[in-house]
Amino acid sequence: MNDKQEQLNNLRHSTAHLLAAAVMELWPDTLRTIGPSIDNGFYFDFEFKKPVSEEDLPKIEAKMAEILKTWTSFEREEVSKEEALKRYEGNPYKIELINEFSDQGQTLTFYKSGNYEDLCRGGHSENPSQDLGAFKLLSIAGAYWRGSEKNKMLTRIYGTAFPTKQELEDHLNMLEEAKKRDHKKLGKELDLFVFSDLVGGGLPLWTPKGTLVRELLDNFVWQLRKAKGYQKVEIPHITKRELYEASGHWDKFKNELFKITTREGHEFAMKPMNCPHHTQIFKRMPMSYRDLPQRYANTTMVYRDEQSGELAGLSRVRCITQDDAHVFCRYDQIKEEIGNVYSIVKDFYSAFGFELSLRLSLRDPKHPENYLGQDAQWESTQSQLEEFLKDNHLDYAEGIGEAAFYGPKIDFMTKDSLGRTWQVATIQLDVNMPQRFDLSYANQEGKQEVVAMVHAAVMGSIERFMSILIEHYAGAFPTWLAPVQVMIIPITERNNDYGQKLLDGLKDKNIRAELDTNPETMQAKIRVAQLQKIPYMIIIGDREQSADQISVRTRDGKTLELNNFGDFLSHLDKEVEAKS
């Protein structure tokens, strides 16, 4: 962490103290817990005796400003366990922390400014009354004590703080801007997907335009995969319970499965993932070492019974379209296959100018019961992924406990418009499923050996990828992805026939074009096309028609320097080919 970041964290942590001080003055019977700095600000968790609401935030902010005047420093004080416990009589949260810290042999410290002091390990602004002040309380939310749903739910107040008012204002403006690119809002405005109360929450319905974009994306992934020797497979969306008992999914995820009982009483489930189905395709006949790798690609929906409170637009749904693939290979082929997947992922995301961060998702050694297989297996698969990352000089973070229950992963993450991180692509190395399903091949000596399985998704969930893509482009898709690429706008009805001729010409070249013959002004038609973020508008009046020419406006409001229809077609061709 650099100095600047540390100073910012200190500033925010100090502002969190200030928040707690204000709350304690306003409602003295409140129980304080903890208040760290976070990515874009800070929070503080309280147990209020009387509920507070967002309407109270201005009042708290005013109190904070008042108290701040008296804060000239943060004074550190070392305190004995007994003394610390005495200061927090009646606050079980602080008592729990104090006992825990002192059991670990930590020195207990308090930090005091003005009349407010709090148990705290430090990291504060040196001159609070000068440095603090550019802060804003943002929202109120519930949060479990210490992040466990077994614990009591506390009230969390989120806020943000910056060194200057200007930076605070810029940040708040950014949040406003982000709301405008919210995929839920744009999805409606651009007519990409809808939800229906009758169909149910978390089950998006895709409109013609949205479906088109999904298909274009999936085709792009397929082009990249095809070049690496993948083959398409297809599977049913339900299966007998026994398949998941064999895979281990039933044990681990039975509560999240949509279950079906047939009229004869047999138990089926909607598939929540595809790997077990794919194993049965591999298993259809004896395989030789010469047959490997078998690379199966399958874009298909999976269904998971997510808790209702977790659903969020397209980011978290109950039916997920995965662009899934499974590679069954020999152990000596693992490295190359992982390299192939990585190269597909890289090519795919760079076409959109996405920044990806990588995470090596490892198992949590403290909870072996959450994972299949033996320690030695995990050490081997984890180190293979790590080696791959190092060999390719890739920056990554380690995610302990982020592995799948059957194997470690390399996860690719990106952010939405509000800066929330989401996982998109994933590469998973799995030696457990092949054992469980007895997936083997005959080696050169004719002996049976177990295969390794590489699970790979490029977009991950198409729904989630769409949400991020919509926000990334603020709805203005690049031309190759735009549902409507060209809108033809005749200035008067006299020009409609000429417009139709141009439309036919565009359709002949497989360009997605429409003709706006509404009896509106040209300005109004331009506005509609503009709001739909259509990349190109062909505007034609008597002038263009008589000269057999066109005038082309882009959605940036510029006019293209060409007026020959043929020139425009080759301009489009080049742009779509370049995929940018």
Place this chain on the structure above:
RNA sequence: GCCGACGUAGCUUAGAGGCAAAGCACUUCAUUGGUAAUGAAGAGACCAUGGGUUCAAUUCCCAUCGUCGGCUCCA
């Protein structure tokens, strides 16, 4: 699932214990224009659903469903 906020026309929103409003979109008529909204008229609402309080509930209360922001979970 948990905490909190919110559900009014296709969309965005106003409203108040006593006949439910506006803009956009839609339909019709007029207008035929030069790079982000031509004008007029019309139609469109079980005010999320189910209970309760009240002479009277879209408004107040309770429950359910849904959405949003978090928390938890995420193969």
